[in-house]
Amino acid sequence: MHLALDRLTVMRGDCPVVDGASLAIAPGELVGLIGPNGAGKTTLMRGALGLLPHTGMSSLTDMAPQTRARHVAWLPQAREIAWPVSVETLVTLGRTPHLAAGQRPSETDRAAVAEALRIMDLSGFEARPATKLSGGEQARVLIARALAQDTPLILADEPIAGLDPGHQIATMQAFAQLAAGGKAIMVSLHDLGLAARHCTRLILMHRGRIHADGPPEKVLTKANLADVFGISAHLTRGPDGVIFQPLEVLT
Numbered sequence: 538m539h540l541a542l543d544r545l546t547v548m549r550g551d552c553p554v555v556d557g558a559s560l561a562i563a564p565g566e567l568v569g570l571i572g573p574n575g576a577g578k579t580t581l582m583r584g585a586l587g588l589l590p591h592t593g594m595s596s597l598t599d600m601a602p603q604t605r606a607r608h609v610a611w612l613p614q615a616r617e618i619a620w621p622v623s624v625e626t627l628v629t630l631g632r633t634p635h636l637a638a639g640q641r642p643s644e645t646d647r648a649a650v651a652e653a654l655r656i657m658d659l660s661g662f663e664a665r666p667a668t669k670l671s672g673g674e675q676a677r678v679l680i681a682r683a684l685a686q687d688t689p690l691i692l693a694d695e696p697i698a699g700l701d702p703g704h705q706i707a708t709m710q711a712f713a714q715l716a717a718g719g720k721a722i723m724v725s726l727h728d729l730g731l732a733a734r735h736c737t738r739l740i741l742m743h744r745g746r747i748h749a750d751g752p753p754e755k756v757l758t759k760a761n762l763a764d765v766f767g768i769s770a771h772l773t774r775g776p777d778g779v780i781f782q783p784l785e786v787l788t
């Protein structure tokens with residue numbers, strides 16, 4: 538397993554905002570973490586990484602910092618790029634866990650950076666100052682940095698928010714391909730259509746708890762959509778995958 542949580546609980550004041558979450562994510566899985574605003578998705582990932590005080594167990598928190606940085610890439614929701622460094626420099630920062638102190642990037646590091654830039658459709662952007670890119674381009678640069686880290690596990694908080702439809706689909710396809718190659722990837726997202734189409738598994742959170750966990754068609758049921766999101770939707774399986782369209786807010 539690349540990630541295991543056992544009864545992970547994160548408190549905010551007196552209130553558990555993640556409440557007894559247990560899960561295991563294996564190589565090959567692209568897991569979509571879904572749920573309404575405030576359901577606890579970000580808190581679950583930050584708790585799993587040991588970035589928030591918690592009770593219960595996460596397989597990541599026992600690791601030494603260097604080992605953890607080689608095991609998991611974390612892509613937080615905030616997209617701010619503060620320094621006007623070049624795109625290539627910023628994506629190369631993803632290689633830091635693989636470098637000894639003061640060591641310059643090797644051919645392997647440069648190849649990993651070039652591959653991450655290619656995957657995120659950023660070839661040709663290498664010399665551009667990262668702060669002068671559009672919001673969606675900056676988001677793609679930060680995904681590229683996480684990909685350049687080349688870890689067995691990637692946790693990404695709303696990585697495709699703000700990307701245009703083509704880049705949203707391409708990014709989900711890239712994640713699916715990386716998972717098929719043996720990585721384990723967990724992404725939070727609000728686009729249930731893309732989640733249903735590209736993820737091998739969905740984890741549905743509701744009020745801090747895991748409400749459902751399984752293949753998209755088993756999680757995006759009429760009852761779960763009504764109980765958790767208060768919506769109706771149309772789900773069908775076409776020849777090349779699941780097609781999911783939210784329809785109405787239930788009153």
Ligand SMILES: Nc1ncnc2c1ncn2[C@@H]1O[C@H](COP(=O)(O)OP(=O)(O)OP(=O)(O)O)[C@@H](O)[C@H]1O
Pocket residue numbers: 549554572573574575576577578579580581
């Ligand atoms: N620093 C904080 N102090 C108190 N409560 C917090 C804090 N951070 C988050 N919360 C609360 O914890 C709950 C879960 O928040 P979280 O950010 O994990 O939700 P989310 O599922 O990622 O939501 P979204 O889809 O809006 O990003 C929310 O009710 C939120 O208000």
